Amino acid sequence: MRTLLAALAASTILAGAAEAATVYPLDRATILAGSPFDFKVEFAETVKPEDVKVTVNGQDYKAVFGSEAAFVETEKGKDDKALGSALILRKLVLAKPGDYKVEATAGNDTRTVTWTVYGTPAAAKAKNVIFLLGDGLSMAHRTGARLMSKGMHEGKADGRLNLDDVDLRAFVGTSATDAVATDSANTMSAYMTGHKTAVNALGVYADRTPDSLDDPRVETIAEALRRTGKKSVGIVSTAEIEDATPAALVSHTRRRADKAEIVGMIYDVKPEIVLGGGSAYFLSKERPGSKRKDDKDYIQLFKDAGYTLATDKNELAAASGTNTGKILGLFHPGNMDTLLDREFLKKGTVAEFPNQPGLVEMTSAALEQLAKNPDGFFLMVEGASIDKMSHPMDWERAMVETIEFDKAIGVAREFQKNNPDTLIVVTGDHTHGVSIIGTIDDNKPGPEMREKVGVYDKAGFPNYEDKNGDGYPDSVDVSRRLAIFANNFPDYYETFRPKLDGPFVPAVQNEKKEYVANEAYKDVPGAVLRIGNLPKSSDTAVHAVDDVVLQADGPGAEGFHGYMEQSDIYRVLADAFALAPQAN
Ligand SMILES: [Zn+2]
Known part of the structure; x- marks a missing residue:
């Protein structure tokens, strides 16, 4: 019964606490051991320094981090708008691998994040x-x-x-x-x-x-x-x-x-x-x-x-x-x-x-x-x-x-x-x-260019040539070229042809600062206006x-596998170079 009451009390506190503060690095950050980083807590309101409490794995943060963060009473936003108090500790170094549960509290405002500090093998795999x-x-x-x-x-x-x-x-x-x-x-x-x-x-x-x-x-x-x-x-x-x-x-x-x-x-x-x-x-x-x-x-x-x-x-x-x-x-x-x-x-x-x-x-x-x-x-x-x-x-x-x-x-x-x-x-x-969907064949009957787009068995194969063997097609402007299309675009004129006069500029800004189709391509034979599916603030595909x-x-390539977040890639590089300090 005591346990149940305690649990109820704990959940009431949690429900009352607003998770308005932000802690950097963010929750689930992975951090190379020994690598300096800045620690920052942003509270939603202006608070008194004595009301701020930060613990790391249940201990006072100063004991774990080895130094004290600077307290900023009120951070200023645009037009001097008050944003709330902050704690900042620059160039913090955590040498010991493991999970770090950081809890920052000021009054009702609290945030808990967990970082994983990782080490690397002692010996580098790659030079x-x-x-x-x-x-x-x-x-x-x-x-x-x-x-x-x-x-x-x-x-x-x-x-x-x-x-x-x-x-x-x-x-x-x-x-x-x-x-x-x-x-x-x-x-x-x-x-x-x-x-x-x-x-x-x-x-x-x-x-x-x-x-x-x-x-x-x-x-x-x-x-x-x-x-x-x-x-x-x-x-x-x-x-x-x-x-x-x-x-x-x-x-x-x-x-x-x-x-x-x-x-x-x-x-x-x-x-x-x-x-x-x-x-x-x-x-x-x-x-x-x-x-x-x-x-x-x-x-x-x-x-x-x-x-x-x-x-x-x-x-x-x-x-x-x-x-x-x-x-x-x-x-x-x-x-x-x-x-x-x-x-x-x-x-x-x-x-x-x-x-x-x-x-x-x-x-x-x-x-x-x-x-x-x-x-x-x-x-x-x-x-x-x-x-x-x-x-x-x-x-x-x-x-x-x-x-x-x-x-x-x-x-x-x-x-x-x-x-x-x-x-x-x-x-x-x-x-x-x-995506590439087939070919565009000038010798297919038109007159519309879209009728020259060959798909499935009508695509055949493109007829680029590389006679001098330099690895580049001798010309990109061949009669049966790849049909390559974007699935997102501003308004533009689709010409179905390579842009031989210089890089394509599909859209230009009008007086209302909206991007509209570039009329420079309007008279290219067969060009058709495509109405965009992007906001008019987009000048190109995204x-x-x-x-x-x-x-x-x-050496070290085996560290990459399956689905990875782009932030996980660094850990494999750090491993390959053995960048973490070794415990002795
Ligand atoms: Zn880009």
Whole structure:
């Protein structure tokens, strides 16, 4: 009877307590032992410090955490709105693996979360990790790249991509802490820190205050490698190097758009190899083309830190021959042009920047330098424009980018052959709502273009050719091409044809700031207006929530299996490198 009464009393208290407080890291967080992170409690109301009680596994938190959190009486929101009190403890380190039940209470406001702190084996499994990230890499990109690069007859592919021979390991869920849908920031940040976060956030939990740079931080893999050893770090991307995916290796911000600040964060960590676009954010404000609002000249700062600067393909080749081991390669003020534009069509901004290296050259140059470190390295290679071309539904460019990404995988595989202590991971950060449904055959009777779409047995096979054997179709504008369609779109004109004049711009803004079909494509023969199924604020197709596929080969790859959250990927990387301190 006493037990029953006690239970009733306990449940009454629980019912009365509002779970309004938020604790960061969030419930179910997994944390690498020894890895510093910021602890924060946000209470819903302004409370007195003496009313705040925080316990960890039933003990006062100060005993377990080894230090005292700062108390903020009233946090301020937008327009100075009072948000309630907070506790903040920066750079907390938990060295001992196990479950940590954290209970924070102030008056009626209470929150309980449980974190799992994990260790790693004592011995590293891999010396090097090459993490190849196809941004937006979906099933259709894989299939499309294979069909366009290798061809097919009688239903069997005429060749294999490098992708096709990396072991399939896991499906990865990519949702964010605030939404089922994701962006590159949240997913890549989860891969590179082990913590899921909100859409647009990098290396932080997204807190309630408006400042994007004060949010509770978690350690990135590059920082963990600096803390624990002497491995080199390389970042290669065809995007702006301060774009979300490459930024995730080093950055801490609630806003991926804080690109000028992100350059400073790259500089703070100083990855040995930094290759990509985005030079506009490295130039001080008075320099032409600068996107900075301050006087910081990061190109000079990197040079002063011993980096060789490369601004085109030739300079990259020359820099690879030097022995400084540190290269800053910035080949475009923004995102680099796609391979289809660089090598074939000479559209986009290729006339202005004619000598950009591709992902293959950048990956080779990075590996040549990084391999010199006897302690090994972590290299991230991003095929960024798979995503950047899938948004505007420019499928030919997206597929050709996937072929180039596949060739970069080939470079990594070749390196692995000679360096079997290298773990290779190949994955995407989210998918797109895209599928291949057959072919579009110009020789089918029209006049409407939709009558030329061949499905089932009427699809036949596409007639791309690769006569010079470079792995790329000699032309994407063939008479029987792949029929690739998105399942989500703004209003746009479907032309059923490759965009030979430059990347597709499906929608443009009208006076009401709504995105409407771009009239520039209205007169393409056979073009039809498609009414969008997305809000009118969407200028392009969006990311899909579907799982991504993760492939991996090499020491430690067995750690990836089944369904995984994107935050679980980090633990396998930490295991491969044995990043946790060992109990002695
Ligand atoms: Zn995207």
